[in-house]
Amino acid sequence: MQWNVYLSGEIHTDWREQIEQGAKELGLPVTFTSAVTDHDSSDAAGDHLMDNDNQFWRDHQSSKVNSIRTKNLIEKCDIAVVRFGDKYKQWNAAFDAGQLAALGKPYITLHDENIIHPLKEVDAAAMAWAKTPQQVVEVLKYVITV
Amino acid sequence: MQWNVYLSGEIHTDWREQIEQGAKELGLPVTFTSAVTDHDSSDAAGDHLMDNDNQFWRDHQSSKVNSIRTKNLIEKCDIAVVRFGDKYKQWNAAFDAGQLAALGKPYITLHDENIIHPLKEVDAAAMAWAKTPQQVVEVLKYVITV
């Protein structure tokens, strides 16, 4: 069985690469998917459809285009990893986690100890909390191959 | 028909009271529900079950108790309002929005103009964005009674 793992959240560090590399070294039968992680492309995802002077509608248009991808990938994943980093609001990551929870998809959170409290609702519905990408790889290895 | 409206998010300003007061003055057939909004009670929701030295598990225990309430109320609501304020991480509000989206529940976001960009995914799945509680009341009035 091939497992689909959706990687959600922070796009400014290399946590995705670390997990993918770790899984590759172990030869895990895993396919990783993500939203488009290039920040500028993501913000401009709908710009070719219609110009918008209004920032709200520009963001609206691009976010809906992005959701064509993310909705499909979230609904098809077997496991998700939701990463919260140090910067930005990251409401999209918590929004993804809410969707995963409502769809009954098991997910692992990945974040530092200092944000345990604001993430308590997101963690309560998660199946595991990891502090490092290596811990995530260990969970995947155990879940998939032992 | 009586409408159930779930009010999610910020607990440090009186936006809930403003919406409830506005709906009351108009005699709208609406029942409002919320998570427990007393911060200390909410954090201590599970403390009577077992003491925990570890902050992660204390939060975990209380959040799961809180979710007995919020999961029920979210699944029973007809409409939700999700409020994002100035302070704190507010990942729980985005998490609620994600659940609402996956369940197909129409929700209205309530937030200032300066956080349009970080909320773009949450707004893209919303049915309306309001800047003031009065605008929310107007939407409710229109949706329910015209």
Next chain:
Amino acid sequence: MQWNVYLSGEIHTDWREQIEQGAKELGLPVTFTSAVTDHDSSDAAGDHLMDNDNQFWRDHQSSKVNSIRTKNLIEKCDIAVVRFGDKYKQWNAAFDAGQLAALGKPYITLHDENIIHPLKEVDAAAMAWAKTPQQVVEVLKYVITV
């Protein structure tokens, strides 16, 4: 048992009133619901939220506000009547019918003989085709009270 009947479609003739009057005279245990049927109000449903120069986004904003109401009413109805009249495109009526079909809600179409062919897909998924409001009332009477 009280039956919820959703009335979808044309807003320029009095077919709704005829059905409601007919049901009332027979004392049927029926609650009728509809989208907002005042054309101008419907088009302006979201205008108080944000001004839009762009017609697409103005319509988008209002339609999403209207869908808060219609989505709820469609999901709660036991039976629907979908009316196609002589004027306008009426894609919203066909769109409602598509949602009803996908949700497994039985619906009755109400339209003249001259548009049988373009409505063939919509009729194929309907439980009955009526040509007059009186026929709809007869169906309701039979279904609910015999």
Next chain:
Amino acid sequence: MQWNVYLSGEIHTDWREQIEQGAKELGLPVTFTSAVTDHDSSDAAGDHLMDNDNQFWRDHQSSKVNSIRTKNLIEKCDIAVVRFGDKYKQWNAAFDAGQLAALGKPYITLHDENIIHPLKEVDAAAMAWAKTPQQVVEVLKYVITV
């Protein structure tokens, strides 16, 4: 991942071919599906089963045969494109859009600017509005491959 894209609506112009050609040139991993697009075949889909003098039942019989195909394809698609052209009522396209919305399938509308208003409900539930097949191809490219 191979993506299933359902193409719904207008059958009198070559918009399907343009999208398929565009996707092919980019090497997108996409499978396109459609209802039977030969008008006469579609109208006669059930004629071999039973002769009907009555146009209503002839259409009914053929539409139900067609729906064996379309219901399956709609339920299996990952993305849909719904095209509204200049001619005919095209209620079947709006009906497909309603089913897609109720099933939570992301879809893109493809239509000219002059019919924004009558399509406002259909567009409000869409993830993107495109004016040209080329814009649709760009959306597919972005969603699937970036």
Next chain:
Amino acid sequence: MQWNVYLSGEIHTDWREQIEQGAKELGLPVTFTSAVTDHDSSDAAGDHLMDNDNQFWRDHQSSKVNSIRTKNLIEKCDIAVVRFGDKYKQWNAAFDAGQLAALGKPYITLHDENIIHPLKEVDAAAMAWAKTPQQVVEVLKYVITV
């Protein structure tokens, strides 16, 4: 709690009355529902909509009108009783049983011993097999009130 009990099948004996009378004598909190049980009315359910020379379409039209009622009642019932008698094909009763099974609704079959074998699939998905209306009443009493 009020229990909804759907009574499906044979319309030529008084088994419905016996169950209803038995439940009434015990004061059980039960609401009984059924398809229209007047044979002629049922066959003519759609006749006021359109005349049909073709028997197939006459039956089709009436059966779809009847299904507006039965689909609602089946989906709303808590328990069903499906009765097979001595006469006729009674495929509609087995068809109701199939729907009940697929919807996860517990049902009780009511039939004589001599048709155990042809009903084995229908009985295998039932929660109980009763030979007399009195046994059905006993099951209802036990399930609802002990």
Next chain:
Amino acid sequence: MQWNVYLSGEIHTDWREQIEQGAKELGLPVTFTSAVTDHDSSDAAGDHLMDNDNQFWRDHQSSKVNSIRTKNLIEKCDIAVVRFGDKYKQWNAAFDAGQLAALGKPYITLHDENIIHPLKEVDAAAMAWAKTPQQVVEVLKYVITV
């Protein structure tokens, strides 16, 4: 796309072979599935588990074993054909049709003209009625390949 077609009902004539042969000659991308069609094997499906003196429980035990197969095949099919012949009660075929209807699976009935009336509910929920296996093959050909 490979289509799964479930063949339900009569086991005493060669209608299955005719359909399979017809599809094969046309090279249709179809996989056919069925319940176990050997009558004696089917009746004895559970006999190796436990002996039963009581005919009801022997049938019960075998029917549940058979349902492991049929429930899976019904839930996985894209299209079903439900055949009613001249002999026996054939309640299992009507029971399969009820499940197909409740699951939203399009099915075709296959039966002679003389049993239109007792099959009216089953036909009303079907997408087509065929009188011969050749007509079924034509429907499959049209639906799958045109």
Next chain:
Amino acid sequence: MQWNVYLSGEIHTDWREQIEQGAKELGLPVTFTSAVTDHDSSDAAGDHLMDNDNQFWRDHQSSKVNSIRTKNLIEKCDIAVVRFGDKYKQWNAAFDAGQLAALGKPYITLHDENIIHPLKEVDAAAMAWAKTPQQVVEVLKYVITV
């Protein structure tokens, strides 16, 4: 809002009465439901339908009758409490918990500290673990009324 609370498990101590009494003293808007808790009645639930020499089928028959009640009550509850005591196998309690988990119903386990390890899977899907009926009452009070 009235809350439905299903009480599952052990029938040999008065934990149900303690919770019901505690809720009553606090005036909580709660309706409690349970399986039939009289051991002999429960074992004999189907005996009036058919005598069985074989213990397996006698149990089977009664358990299916009992499930008419429990399946309904579990599907309608908002919250469940699942109690594991000192005696017997209590597989029915764990079976109820599995159903609750799969249906997404929040439940609270009630058991002593010495059986934490064998209940770890059941507890992992629970929203709270309580050691005394009084703690359950506190959770209900908090969840429902604060």
Next chain:
Amino acid sequence: MQWNVYLSGEIHTDWREQIEQGAKELGLPVTFTSAVTDHDSSDAAGDHLMDNDNQFWRDHQSSKVNSIRTKNLIEKCDIAVVRFGDKYKQWNAAFDAGQLAALGKPYITLHDENIIHPLKEVDAAAMAWAKTPQQVVEVLKYVITV
């Protein structure tokens, strides 16, 4: 068609190997899956994430990690076998059975005659009860290949 068979329960005897071996000898198109069956690994599944002094949270953490695997495998299986042996509480097996029942997955129980009574609810929802792994293999053979 390849069939997925989930093997749940007892880990201290070789029943899994016997079934797998029997299926292999017959060349059945079956893929078997299981929870991690090494007792120590399973108990320690989450230990690398965070140390826990409290046994409850250690078990909780490991059980949630294990559920990432089991929830996926249960939801993907076509058939399950649930084995109850002589030792331990085995509440996890009954918990799996409850999930399978609520999801509509057909399962076979495998246990000795002396525990018929405490397993009556679990057996009532099962499709077959087997006493030996060989009987399970026979059921699989019949269901899949006849």
